[in-house]
Amino acid sequence: MAKEFRTLKTSVNLPYELAYGPIWTRFFDGLLNKKILGTKCPKCDRILVPARSFCPRCFVDTPEWVEISHEGALTAWCLTNYRYYGQPVEPPSISALIRLDGANVDFLHLIGGFDLGDFELVRRKVKNGMRVKAVWNEERKAQIFDIKYFEPV
């Protein structure tokens, strides 16, 4: 048996105040009003959601705003059965990529609104390509959880 040595218990807790900037502010104000907003790249014509101030591929400004559908199709999903320190999402949960109608990129969020307790049932129910729609939180705070999750249509 190896000798046990002392350990130091310590922690780092740091407060931050992060700037949203004008584009993300407008996006999150949109969520407050049950709107999902994207921006369109004038060069590649892709509609990006969440909204961006510039296209990451073309590196040009994306000044044109587009309102995106609350509905879309599931691109990928993953059931998480693990509790992550400091995270608000309780396990089990399903993270998902969703291609909202009209958008050219996938939106990362949760799917839910059904029983996640029995994994075999979940696996039979959740399929790529299935239609889902946003379920809004009653109390919205201009943050990503203004959308509670996306539920199967």
Add this chain to the structure above:
Amino acid sequence: MGNPVAIIGIGQTEHGKRMDVAYPELVREAVVRVYEDAGLEPDDIEGIVSGTMPSMMEGVALTHFYLADAMASKGKTILKTETCGSTGMSLAHTAYYWVSSGIADLVMAVGHEKMNEGDSQATMTTVGDPFYQRYFISGAPGVFSMQSQMWSVRYGLAEEKIRDAAAFISLTHHDSAFDNPYAHIKKRLTAEEIKTARIITYPVRLWDVCPNSDGACAVIFASQKMVKKLGIKKAAWVKGVGFSGEEQFFGDSDKAVWQSAVLAVRQAYSQAGIKNPLKELDVAEVYNPFTFQEMMFYECFGFCELGEAPDMVLRGSFTRNGDLPCDPSGGTLCTNPIGATGLIRTAEAALQVMGKAGDHQIPGAKLALSHAMGGIDQFNGIMIVGSEL
């Protein structure tokens, strides 16, 4: 390609839960060993490049300052390179570029992590931005599970077949780890145990995912002039490097055929003059923290056609006796001190082509690929090494 560069020394710690040593002592263990292996002294080295995954894994920022003494860096140029999971590969690249440019003749790369001292998954969650992504990426496994799931559906791969192939990979790598004196998890498993283990992030179960390891790896890179001057006989020459990145938003690019992996390997193959990797490579150290994802890499690297990996795996094509042995060291799946892990891949590839891999040596290996990936499905890096200049 710039000037020729060779790997002439490798030092690894015994990886695992290393609460028996403080972080600087752990790093020094690898550094002492690399100098012994290369027959050099710290004074011989001109520059040091150091890296971890996110520094806050151990609660100390800018670890290259904390670990400066452990790397004998006084009076030397010190750099830090950090690219998340691919940090170790980026360390190898940084050292390679440094020597290849002709600025230095001897540079040491040191990758290190002590994952058991903090909450590794909580730390990784902070890689995601807190506006949009942090709450949904589920540490590391979430995004990579989604990626594997996307891949399996895209190619219409039967869930049972992928499950069997993933279990095959897990079983063979865990067996291989017994032949690697530095590997962390050494466990004899059965396919049944692997397939019925606890779900972490579906389809990833306990034995499909890498451990939290403490460990360090140090590698010395030398110019051709220095190899000659030191009279070194066994060296691993860098034949090709490639690195590619993707957008910050996880949903911005298709991950089912991972473009950054494809582009990185294409760049490295082009430099190394490799046309048929399955035939030309003798061994590969693929960064494989997840069994399912390892199969995607086989396809992205051209070891087989898209959607063909599970069949090839089940045929034994990538075992130690197969067409292209992958991860004879047990790979990331059995040992993952993250900041060191990518560098361990390169170190293991180098050991293979130098004929110094001991019990997990692939007989006669002359050309080896090493790889690492990182970010929120964002970065891939490759280094190919060979026994001849």
